[in-house]
Amino acid sequence: MDTVTSPYAAAAAESDATPESDPDLLIDFRDVSVVRDGKNLVGPVSWQVELDERWVIIGPNGAGKTTLMRLAAGELYPTTGEAFVLNEKLGRVELRELTTRIGVASPALLERVPDNEVVSDVVVSAGYAVLGRWKERYDDVDRDQAVESLESMGAEHLADRVFGTLSEGERKRVIIARALMTDPELLLLDEPAAGLDLGGREELVARLEVLAKDPDAPATVLITHHVEEIPEGFTHALILSEGGVIAMGLLPEVLTSKNLSTAFRQQITLSKSGGRFFARRSRRAGGHRRA
Numbered sequence: 001m002d003t004v005t006s007p008y009a010a011a012a013a014e015s016d017a018t019p020e021s022d023p024d025l026l027i028d029f030r031d032v033s034v035v036r037d038g039k040n041l042v043g044p045v046s047w048q049v050e051l052d053e054r055w056v057i058i059g060p061n062g063a064g065k066t067t068l069m070r071l072a073a074g075e076l077y078p079t080t081g082e083a084f085v086l087n088e089k090l091g092r093v094e095l096r097e098l099t100t101r102i103g104v105a106s107p108a109l110l111e112r113v114p115d116n117e118v119v120s121d122v123v124v125s126a127g128y129a130v131l132g133r134w135k136e137r138y139d140d141v142d143r144d145q146a147v148e149s150l151e152s153m154g155a156e157h158l159a160d161r162v163f164g165t166l167s168e169g170e171r172k173r174v175i176i177a178r179a180l181m182t183d184p185e186l187l188l189l190d191e192p193a194a195g196l197d198l199g200g201r202e203e204l205v206a207r208l209e210v211l212a213k214d215p216d217a218p219a220t221v222l223i224t225h226h227v228e229e230i231p232e233g234f235t236h237a238l239i240l241s242e243g244g245v246i247a248m249g250l251l252p253e254v255l256t257s258k259n260l261s262t263a264f265r266q267q268i269t270l271s272k273s274g275g276r277f278f279a280r281r282s283r284r285a286g287g288h289r290r291a
């Protein structure tokens with residue numbers, strides 16, 4: 001295993017003597033694992049995320065990426081280890097106390113949005129951590145914040161549309177706008193570009209790049225299957241395979257052909273151009289020749 005230790009991991013190790021988390025760490029997982037029905041879904045993982053960091057999590061199907069993100073979202077408790085999110089220990093704090101402080105955009109959330117919901121309501125209702133308006137009353141300041149969030153994703157023109165009529169790419173942008181609505185301290189994006197066509201993907205990656213480079217934007221964790229979807233401005237990477245960490249730390253040190261080859265169990269060649277990454281299976285030396 002080729003593990004790059006982040007300076008925060010070292011700091012966290014030092015503070016192991018005290019049970020509380022370092023206030024600079026938004027995520028502080030210590031030997032955390034999740035086990036279900038006797039199967040280890042992820043871990044043990046020790047992982048720390050600081051205020052200004054933008055992390056990408058990458059790994060094969062079933063590697064445990066979503067499970068790790070659901071822990072970070074406070075949607076799951078660890079089976080073993082200690083997990084602090086926004087300095088609250090999971091298991092000790094009521095999960096709903098965290099929900100407006102963490103912005104989540106995931107396929108699971110997308111599925112739960114009622115088709116007949118108006119886009120501006122999809123966004124504004126995040127302030128109440130609910131999906132689907134019922135009887136909540138929203139102030140003008142909430143409405144303004146919703147418009148601002150939609151603008152940040154280039155989706156303000158969709159505000160009066162009905163969610164069910166949006167394209168896949170439009171839905172993805174709206175759900176991220178919703179995640180930003182509460183001005184969260186932590187932004188968690190699970191495969192935001194999945195299912196998008198080339199234009200939709202590039203539009204989204206460009207928006208996420210702006211967000212990643214904004215010093216006032218929240219710390220961000222992005223799950224992706226494709227290195228091409230990593231926006232410029234991302235600082236750290238965590239590569240998972242079969243629930244275990246292949247490598248984690250600074251993105252240039254971790255996102256390498258070697259680590260991707262280990263994770264995906266085939267020879268992968270990684271290249272970089274114009275600040276973006278590209279990956280392909282390596283050609284075998286002396287490969288196929290015409291007879």
Ligand SMILES: Nc1ncnc2c1ncn2[C@@H]1O[C@H](COP(=O)(O)OP(=O)(O)OP(=O)(O)O)[C@@H](O)[C@H]1O
Nearest residue numbers: 036037039041059060061062063064065066067068
């Ligand atoms: N509740 C559960 N009970 C048993 N196994 C589960 C449960 N939830 C997830 N798993 C399994 O845990 C493993 C990790 O799942 P997870 O969704 O975290 O992986 P992932 O890396 O996000 O995968 P993908 O890239 O396919 O979305 C998978 O093998 C999955 O089938």
